[in-house]
Amino acid sequence: MPHTVNGTPESGLRSIAVSPDWSHDHHIYVYHATAEGNRIARMTYDGSTLSGYETLVTGIKKGGKNGGRIKFGPDGYLYATTGDAWTPxxxxxxxxxxxxxxxMTTDGKPAPGNPFGTLVYSYGHRNPQGLTWDEQGRLWETEIGEHAYDEVNLIKPGRNYGWPTCEGACSVAGMTNPKHQWRPAEAVPSGLTYADGALYIAALRGQRLWRIPVTGTTLGTPVAHYVNTYGRMRLAEKVPGEDKLWITTDKAGKDADRVLQVDLG
Structure with a gap:
């Protein structure tokens, strides 16, 4: 892919998203590392070839903690997570x-209604990862902490989620606490999806799939599945039109990573 830097830790392609107007524009959106930093770009796919590379957003520093998930929301706008890149x-x-x-809009401009009139929707994140929306359109996010806690956050525009002042819940005025937190040994959460009335969270270090029931803005008791069965789990996504999930594994070894399909319920 044009301009992509590979071969160093946390480099290369970070995430991909398909245009919500795919049938008309055939656009593919990517978040990837370049020589000068992280970038969001757009290309067109004709069924066999990607072409028409267009830079949408630059100025995102790259480093050890990059975030890097992009996903279209139910409002038709593109959301992206960015890490602090070792600059808390x-x-x-x-x-x-x-x-x-x-x-942002599909052209990489600040979306209407953004709280500060810029691309920024929420702030105070260390290494935000998965994004998903529940059936009421509420935005949920998973986040990798430093040493103490990983988080699940309910994201609202303009809110400050605490980092680096807070890692996990705290009592500092102006900071928004997570809805759930784990010790890293159980989580280091990555991909996130909503299905069957619950959040499904792929865990890297925890090597498991978490299911957490959602009731309004409250999370229920997490239940772990496939603990230490398939290794590190990177991504969890609902299969369109089916009561199933796709799950990808991570760093299982040469030619060993897999895409798993599992039934819900």
């Missing part, structure tokens, strides 16, 4: 694109 103070700087959840 950027997460609190609303003029920085790092340590944020971004929300």
């Amino acid at each position: 103070g950027d997460a609190q700087d609303k003029n920085s694109l790092n340590g944020k959840i971004l929300r």
Whole structure:
């Protein structure tokens, strides 16, 4: 892919999203590493070839913690997670694109209604990962902490999610606490999807799939599945039109990673 830097830790292609107007525009969106930093770009796929590379967003620093998930929301706008790239103070700087959840039009411009009139939708994130929306359109996010806690957050526009002042729940005024937190040994959460009235969360270090029931804005008791069965789990997605999930594994070894399909219920 044009401009992509590979061969270093956490480099290369980070995420991919398909246009919500695919039948008309055939656009593919990517978040990837380049020589100067992380970038969001758009291309067109004709069934066999990607072409028409177009840069949409630059100025996202790259480093050890990059975030990197992109996903279209039910509102038709593109959301992106960005890590602090080893510069924790950027997460609190609303003029920085790092340590944020971004929300943009299909052309990479700030989406109407963004709280600060910029791409920034929420801030105070360390290494935000999965994004999903429940049946009421509420946005949920998974986040990898530093040493103490990983998180599940209910994202609202303009909110400050605490990093680096807080890792996990705290009592600091102006900070929004997570809806659930784990010790890293159980989680290091990555991909996230909503299905069957629950959040499904792929865990890297925890090597399991978490299911957490959702009732309004409250999360129920998490239940772990496939613990240490398939290794590190990177992505969880609902299979369109079916009561099934797709799950991908991560760093299982040469030619050993898999896409798993599992039944819900």
